[in-house]
Amino acid sequence: MDKMPWQAVLFQSFPESVAFICLGLVLVGFKPRWYRVALAATIFTVASYVIRGLPIPFGIHTLLMLPVLVVVTAVIAGVGWRGGAMAAIVGLFGLLVLESFMTPLLLSLSGLSLPEALHNTWLRVLIPAPQTATLAGITYLCYRFNWYLVRADELDEDEDDASPF
């Protein structure tokens, strides 16, 4: 159970949500519409705040937030269910990969421990800031140079193939 202070919700969780939702959309070939992304990120941030406050082991909340992320990306960002699922999974994957090596690195550079960073409101906002900035930078580069992993706008073309699924 993690009760986030409002400063962390506003200045860390919301920008991070904007960044990785954008990343997911860009990497699956969509051009994000900023007002829709902002709305999706807002709803996701609120949902994240609520789920994190639940009495469940930390980490499980990430798996619970995935369906929420799929819904907000598909419906609010307006990219359809398959596109939304693809963008959600790719974006979340990008966030977790970056987090898994940047968070320990930043903590090590700052000389702080994880409990210290988490239980101080402003440290909780500042420590992940470079990570959010990196995520935003990667998203911008992918958008600028039209890099993508898969083209989700072709997702509805069901070609007749020998699929095992």
Next chain:
Amino acid sequence: MKKSYQVVVFLILGQAIVLAVINSMIDFYQSGAFPVASPELLQAMGGLFIVFYTLCMALFLRYIFTKVKEEVEYKAQKRYTDNINDLIAAVRSQRHDFINHVQAVYGLIKTGQVEAAREYIEEVYGEVKQAGEVLSLNRPEISALLHAKEGLAAARGAKLQIKVDPGFGRIPVDGADFNRIVGNLVDNALDAVSGLEDDRRGVKVEMLCEGSTYQVRVSNPGPPIPPELRQRIFARGFTTKKGEHQGLGLYAVQSLASRYGGMVGLNSTKECTAFTVTFAAKKARAKTGVS
């Protein structure tokens, strides 16, 4: 994008997300930041992940094998397509040469060489008719094979004569299997005539259709097959050829024919050896569901 690709992407990234979550749970647990999970829960999650991962890998492997099979089929189809294109080019060339042939015949008739004109027309008509019959099969993969075998025969100094009954294209046998049958029989016949004089080096392929019975007959001149060998030649691994031959050709012909309820017959005399594969349409459909 194909559905199968999407599922593969979901599976791979999904596994990575679960792994990342377990990793961060371990980090938080070790740091004591706030209560995460008991070691037993972490172990259980790890175990579940292994099961999930194994299932995903199994599905992914199956996907890869399917794709490899598709790739092989695609390559085979491409070969057929290339051969069909050659056949079409040959027919175009024949049409283009039509005026030349007419002029040649006119010249022969004008100079009183009627017999020569007749022979000339017979030869040209034979080529055109054969190409037309092959094309009229309406089974591109079979037409492609026959055209390829014509080229092979010519390269080996032999002549391949093809006769196709109208309607033979409706034979309820898979194209790839049919090609293996005919391909093996023609290859054997070409080998059999390779030692003969030039004027006898000919192989005949007849595709006959009578009612609901389809017959493929491949015949060639040459010494007869000894009676004591006539059953053994269909055995797996048996060969009379020198060099590296696995002895699988006629075995494959018989196996494939049986798969469609067909029969392989052999008639070998001093004048001619003929292999005949007979399919009854009803049996073939019943055996394989090919319509």
